[in-house]
Structure formats: C-alpha cells, structure tokens
Amino acid sequence: MLDSILKNLRVISLPTKTDFRGIDTREVALIEGSAGWGEFSPFLEYDQNELIPWLVSAIEGATQPRAKATRKYIDINATLPEVNTRAEVESILSWYPGATTVKIKVGSDQGKDMARIKYVHEVLPNAALRLDVNGSWDVEQALEFIYGFYDSFDEDLLQYIEQPCATLAELRELKSSCMVPVKIAGDEIIRKAEDPFDLELEDAVDILILKVAPLGGIERSLALAKHHRLPVVVSSALESAVGIGHGIRLAGALPTLDFACGLATGQLLASDIANIPIEGGKMRVADVTPSEALMIELEASAERTQWWQDRVRKTWSVGADEIISEMGWHW
Numbered sequence: 001m002l003d004s005i006l007k008n009l010r011v012i013s014l015p016t017k018t019d020f021r022g023i024d025t026r027e028v029a030l031i032e033g034s035a036g037w038g039e040f041s042p043f044l045e046y047d048q049n050e051l052i053p054w055l056v057s058a059i060e061g062a063t064q065p066r067a068k069a070t071r072k073y074i075d076i077n078a079t080l081p082e083v084n085t086r087a088e089v090e091s092i093l094s095w096y097p098g099a100t101t102v103k104i105k106v107g108s109d110q111g112k113d114m115a116r117i118k119y120v121h122e123v124l125p126n127a128a129l130r131l132d133v134n135g136s137w138d139v140e141q142a143l144e145f146i147y148g149f150y151d152s153f154d155e156d157l158l159q160y161i162e163q164p165c166a167t168l169a170e171l172r173e174l175k176s177s178c179m180v181p182v183k184i185a186g187d188e189i190i191r192k193a194e195d196p197f198d199l200e201l202e203d204a205v206d207i208l209i210l211k212v213a214p215l216g217g218i219e220r221s222l223a224l225a226k227h228h229r230l231p232v233v234v235s236s237a238l239e240s241a242v243g244i245g246h247g248i249r250l251a252g253a254l255p256t257l258d259f260a261c262g263l264a265t266g267q268l269l270a271s272d273i274a275n276i277p278i279e280g281g282k283m284r285v286a287d288v289t290p291s292e293a294l295m296i297e298l299e300a301s302a303e304r305t306q307w308w309q310d311r312v313r314k315t316w317s318v319g320a321d322e323i324i325s326e327m328g329w330h331w
C-alpha cells in the first residue's frame, strides 16, 4: 500500500490571506485512491508520533466508502484569528456570509483580546461568541478573563470557551471554582491524547471538538462522539477543501449536531483547490472534488513533494502500517 500512496501523492501549497498560526502558506499532501481524495496535512512542526492518525485518516479518505449523511446542511461559524484592528475584524467577518456564531482566537494579551471581542460584538451584535484559548491560560488567568468578559458583555453572548487551560485537572478546577456559568469545549485534550477514548471528561468538558485528521478519520470520530456522549462541534485544522470535505462528511453523518461547525476555515486561504460555497451561514453536505487545473497551479516544488513523501514513509513505518492492516483496508 505504501507504494500506491507515494505514487498517488500530490503536494499543494495554499497561500493564506492572514497570518494564521504564524504561517503564510499551508502545505498539504493529497492522495487519490479508489474512493476519492484523502488529505495528509499535519502542520510542519508536529512531531512524528502525532502524525499516525493523520495518515490513517488520509488513507480512510482515499480508500473507504462514505459515511451515510443524516442531514443536508450544516451551520458554520466564522473563525477570527488574533487580529487587532476593527477594520481587520470587519473585513474577516465579511468572509463568512450569514454566520451567526464567531470563534475568536484569544489568549496572548487580555487587553487586545477584549478589544477584539468588542469589535466582533459591534459588527455582529447578535452573534454567539466562542473563545479559543488553545490551552494557554492557567486557572487563575481563565477566571480573571471570564469575570472580565461578564463585566463588559452579556453572559448569554458567550457560547463556550475552547480549551481555556491545557490539562483535564485544570479544566475541572476551573469549572468548579468559576462563580458564573461557563461551558468548556475540549480540543487539544482530545486530539493530543494518547488514547482519546480513555479520558474521564465529566465535570471538565461540556462539548467535544472533533477534527477528522488528528483523530484518525471519520469512523473513529463518530465512535468517539458515541463513546463520550457529549454534544460535538466538528472543526478543521486549516485544511484544503479536500480535508474540509471530510469534516463536512463527518458533520453530515453525526446522529445529532446542535452547534455550528468550524469548517469554514477555507475562507482564510487566498486560493484553494475547490470552492465550497457558504450561503446563509451554512454549507451543503456534498462531496468535494478538487479542480485539476487549480491543483496544477498550486502544486509545490519537487523538493517539497520529496519531503512529504519521506514524511509519509516514516509515519507509515512507525505504526500507521499496523493500524491499516488491523482495519483490513486495501488500496
């Protein structure tokens, strides 16, 4: 199977519109198999052990039949990187027509974070707000921020805080010591866990963030949702339209979905290999087919392709091979 993967692998370099996670191009490896396209796109700095589920997910996408859709449309949220002027906030929010939920990146500077939230609230006064902290606060900082938020804004405005602190113990302490109601969504705690099934989330996490690639694919994400019995939000890792297509497929297949999903991050890319329309804050549950012309236009150099082939080879040999043979998947 490894030979088939390497033979069918294309590396695409997607320019971003804003500096998101400190990068201005997003490199992804796409693999075409019998069932369509899979995406292998762990960020460049990720360490080897983290890459296995990403490759398993890409192989699932390329070789396995589609999960059955239970809905036709999914609501999406706007995703706002850590920009600091009102003009930037306004411009970025306009990329998500009809969205009534905004996920705001915060955590590096409380003053700037509050200003960013205020701009969002001015531009979209009725939008539900989510704050994504990527685990960077300790419990005390989280409490201070939450109380500061409630001093300035209506408490109904805050839908949840995504990963305010890094560890499960801190999340639990935060929930028990917070004097105001606050919902916590778990992202890194799930996708960076050695075994995301073996986590005791009670009194720590209220909402599960599911990302197809770091969780090892759509079927495994569906199993995780079932296992933890929590409301879920399907989100992305700034993938190309192919990876987003798998997120849409997961969101489409979940038995219940009560929250808007973070699958509109393609709006943060200046070019992509397919267009996934957003209308009235929704995306349609449909297959995504990359455009051959755009793939040629955005193809990375031979050196970068070689680098990704080596990355796949390594990831395969340190454990992905065993998982694939256990799953009984064939090319």
Ligand SMILES: [Mg+2]
Pocket: 132, 134, 162, 163, 187, 188
């Ligand atoms: Mg997050």
